[in-house]
Amino acid sequence: MNRLSIVAANWKMNGSLALVNSMVSELNNVTLNENVEVVVCPSFPYLAAFSLASDNVNLSKAFSLGAQNLNEFANGAFTGEVSTSMLQEVGASYVIVGHSERRSIYNESSVLVAHKVKAALSAGLKPILCIGESEDERVAEQTEVVLAAQLQPVIDEIGIENFKNVVIAYEPVWAIGTGKTASPEMAQATHQFIREFIAKVDENVAVKLPLLYGGSVNATNCEELFAQADIDGGLIGGASLKAEEFKIICSAAKGK
Numbered sequence: 504m505n506r507l508s509i510v511a512a513n514w515k516m517n518g519s520l521a522l523v524n525s526m527v528s529e530l531n532n533v534t535l536n537e538n539v540e541v542v543v544c545p546s547f548p549y550l551a552a553f554s555l556a557s558d559n560v561n562l563s564k565a566f567s568l569g570a571q572n573l574n575e576f577a578n579g580a581f582t583g584e585v586s587t588s589m590l591q592e593v594g595a596s597y598v599i600v601g602h603s604e605r606r607s608i609y610n611e612s613s614v615l616v617a618h619k620v621k622a623a624l625s626a627g628l629k630p631i632l633c634i635g636e637s638e639d640e641r642v643a644e645q646t647e648v649v650l651a652a653q654l655q656p657v658i659d660e661i662g663i664e665n666f667k668n669v670v671i672a673y674e675p676v677w678a679i680g681t682g683k684t685a686s687p688e689m690a691q692a693t694h695q696f697i698r699e700f701i702a703k704v705d706e707n708v709a710v711k712l713p714l715l716y717g718g719s720v721n722a723t724n725c726e727e728l729f730a731q732a733d734i735d736g737g738l739i740g741g742a743s744l745k746a747e748e749f750k751i752i753c754s755a756a757k758g759k
């Protein structure tokens with residue numbers, strides 16, 4: 504089938520220059536399976552340093568750099584914000600959009616998320632679009648409704664054909680940073696729903712779409728999660744800050 508698997512590290516507001524340098528040299532020793540890409544998303548101040556350190560060791564092209572957020576406007580009076588061209592200039596090729604922490608703490612709506620996805624694509628950055636339900640929503644059996652409501656504004660904004668440059672990360676909010684991973688079967692069922700939701704609009708796009716799982720992925724559970732038919736890698740938080748553990752997770756991914 505030839506579908507790319509991706510392991511993306513979301514450092515969130517963690518890390519340091521020392522971690523950037525040690526991670527780059529550790530990643531230089533990882534052997535990846537075919538059709539696997541690794542994306543490291545440190546905080547804004549470390550992007551340029553990560554690029555430089557990767558160039559210095561000539562890190563394989565399978566390793567890319569991503570940002571954790573972007574502003575939807577090209578430039579202007581937006582104090583504290585970062586534009587797509589700035590991200591590109593420092594070497595980012597991916598950007599996380601719509602993480603549940605941004606949706607809940609910074610009130611980012613699905614419409615704003617859609618605008619950010621569009622801005623990323625227009626600048627040639629690949630968005631890693633995060634979607635996921637809260638624990639209450641799952642208990643109320645609203646998971647599929649919530650996911651559909653998060654996806655539809657993006658489909659409306661960019662058009663389904665542009666999903667060929669999008670990565671989706673399914674991150675159940677109740678599994679983020681809690682140690683409560685969705686079981687591989689539960690995660691697979693939800694990934695299958697997401698792929699079928701996209702397939703209803705465009706089957707060719709759906710077949711090729713990398714669908715990552717996120718939420719307490721670690722060195723112990725990654726293999727079983729990544730073996731699921733519709734799970735094409737992961738978006739890793741806490742475990743991506745520990746080089747030894749992250750390397751195991753990277754090596755567990757296989758292109759489908």
Ligand SMILES: O=C(CO)COP(=O)(O)O
Nearest residue numbers: 513679680718719740741
């Ligand atoms: O939010 C996440 C990645 O974006 C997941 O975080 P954890 O892996 O720490 O649960």
